[in-house]
Amino acid sequence: xxxxxxxxxxxxxxxxxxxxxxxxxxxxxxxxxxxxxxxxxxxxxxxxxxxxxxxxxxxxxxxx
Numbered sequence: 001x002x003x004x005x006x007x008x009x010x011x012x013x014x015x016x017x018x019x020x021x022x023x024x025x026x027x028x029x030x031x032x033x034x035x036x037x038x039x040x041x042x043x044x045x046x047x048x049x050x051x052x053x054x055x056x057x058x059x060x061x062x063x064x
Contacts, residue, residue, distance in 0.1 A: 004048065007034040011051045014058060025059045033062040 010028060014021060035055050038048055 003037045007051050011054050028062050
Protein backbone atom coordinates (compact mmCIF):
# COMPACT_ATOMS: atom_id res chain seq x y z
CA UNK A 1 0.00 0.00 0.00
CA UNK A 2 2.88 2.38 0.78
CA UNK A 3 4.35 1.92 -2.70
CA UNK A 4 1.04 2.61 -4.39
CA UNK A 5 0.59 5.82 -2.37
CA UNK A 6 4.10 6.94 -3.27
CA UNK A 7 3.46 6.20 -6.93
CA UNK A 8 0.18 8.11 -6.81
CA UNK A 9 1.94 11.11 -5.25
CA UNK A 10 4.54 11.14 -8.04
CA UNK A 11 1.82 10.87 -10.70
CA UNK A 12 -0.15 13.72 -9.12
CA UNK A 13 2.98 15.89 -9.07
CA UNK A 14 3.76 15.06 -12.69
CA UNK A 15 0.26 16.06 -13.76
CA UNK A 16 0.61 19.43 -12.04
CA UNK A 17 4.19 20.18 -13.14
CA UNK A 18 4.17 18.48 -16.55
CA UNK A 19 5.29 21.54 -18.52
CA UNK A 20 8.44 21.88 -16.36
CA UNK A 21 9.36 18.20 -16.56
CA UNK A 22 9.01 17.51 -20.28
CA UNK A 23 12.51 18.46 -21.43
CA UNK A 24 14.52 17.85 -18.27
CA UNK A 25 15.68 15.01 -16.11
CA UNK A 26 13.79 15.03 -12.84
CA UNK A 27 15.39 13.64 -9.70
CA UNK A 28 12.98 12.22 -7.16
CA UNK A 29 14.31 11.74 -3.65
CA UNK A 30 12.68 8.71 -2.07
CA UNK A 31 13.69 5.66 -0.06
CA UNK A 32 12.57 3.30 -2.82
CA UNK A 33 11.90 3.35 -6.55
CA UNK A 34 8.12 2.98 -6.99
CA UNK A 35 8.36 2.62 -10.75
CA UNK A 36 10.66 -0.39 -10.49
CA UNK A 37 8.39 -1.92 -7.87
CA UNK A 38 5.26 -1.42 -9.96
CA UNK A 39 6.89 -2.87 -13.09
CA UNK A 40 7.99 -6.01 -11.21
CA UNK A 41 4.64 -6.48 -9.49
CA UNK A 42 2.78 -9.51 -10.83
CA UNK A 43 -0.71 -8.22 -10.00
CA UNK A 44 -1.50 -4.96 -11.77
CA UNK A 45 -4.88 -3.29 -11.63
CA UNK A 46 -6.07 -0.60 -14.03
CA UNK A 47 -4.92 2.27 -11.80
CA UNK A 48 -1.35 1.06 -11.51
CA UNK A 49 -1.21 0.42 -15.25
CA UNK A 50 -2.29 4.00 -15.90
CA UNK A 51 0.25 5.31 -13.40
CA UNK A 52 3.05 3.34 -15.04
CA UNK A 53 2.08 4.82 -18.41
CA UNK A 54 2.24 8.34 -16.95
CA UNK A 55 5.59 7.75 -15.24
CA UNK A 56 7.36 6.23 -18.23
CA UNK A 57 6.74 9.33 -20.37
CA UNK A 58 9.22 11.36 -18.31
CA UNK A 59 12.90 11.06 -17.54
CA UNK A 60 12.72 10.30 -13.82
CA UNK A 61 15.66 9.23 -11.70
CA UNK A 62 14.99 8.06 -8.18
CA UNK A 63 17.65 8.87 -5.57
CA UNK A 64 17.67 7.26 -2.16
